[in-house]
Amino acid sequence: MAETSVLTPPSFAVPAAPGTRLVAASILSADFGQLASDAQRALDAGADLLHVDIMDGHFVPNLSMGPAICEAVHRHLPEAMLDVHLMVSDPAAYLEPFAKAGANHLTVHAEVVDQPADMVGRIHALGCTAGLAINPDTPVEAMFEAGEEFDLLLVMSVHPGFSGQRFIESVCEKTHALRTHFGSEVWIQMDGGVGPSTAAQAREAGCNVLVSASAIYGADDPEAAISQIRGAG
Ligand code: DX5
Ligand code: ZN
Numbered sequence: 001m002a003e004t005s006v007l008t009p010p011s012f013a014v015p016a017a018p019g020t021r022l023v024a025a026s027i028l029s030a031d032f033g034q035l036a037s038d039a040q041r042a043l044d045a046g047a048d049l050l051h052v053d054i055m056d057g058h059f060v061p062n063l064s065m066g067p068a069i070c071e072a073v074h075r076h077l078p079e080a081m082l083d084v085h086l087m088v089s090d091p092a093a094y095l096e097p098f099a100k101a102g103a104n105h106l107t108v109h110a111e112v113v114d115q116p117a118d119m120v121g122r123i124h125a126l127g128c129t130a131g132l133a134i135n136p137d138t139p140v141e142a143m144f145e146a147g148e149e150f151d152l153l154l155v156m157s158v159h160p161g162f163s164g165q166r167f168i169e170s171v172c173e174k175t176h177a178l179r180t181h182f183g184s185e186v187w188i189q190m191d192g193g194v195g196p197s198t199a200a201q202a203r204e205a206g207c208n209v210l211v212s213a214s215a216i217y218g219a220d221d222p223e224a225a226i227s228q229i230r231g232a233g
Pocket of ligand 1: 028085161191192193
């Protein structure tokens, strides 16, 4: 049996208890021809939640999924927590469509949000928790002022757009700075290149929500991969 999560299903509305670590399976590396069963497979292997990567071909140089795909995943797996990562230039336009499609959590990028507090209010009004993300080249200070309002802070550990890229170790300094600044109960997520060989760096920097796509879906033993990404209690 896979390790069970502390919260089933988890919610970023609840402060992180010390030592809690969640593994989010990014369905970007799933087989889209059998998406529901591939999403279920990651949950069965021990993932706590599903990370849904939305790309608009503008904020990032790739296209991925829209609300209809999110709705289909939600319809087939209504109990799964859906963490929607909006890598789009105009996130405000997509909050409601994804909330209606079953998203539990919506993360927007600091690079394209002028009024973070307003964005949090809109996301919470839709019944979702709110996350703020920064790209590898964005200074961590972008999070210091606005971060308090958000339920989760996401430090990108690759340049967003594609799964299967190499973990950028230097961003761990930003994760550590966020953990020091915001304290032990904040949810801090890292996304990109996280797998059994890199997750320890992310965890040691203070990350407690580890996102992984290729290291889970490309593993011969996804249960072992998820367990290694989560690390020992
Ligand atoms: C990257 C996405 C990630 C991606 C991670 O733009 O935001 O969530 O799916 O893929 P891996 O884990 O393969 O780096
Ligand atoms: Zn992502």
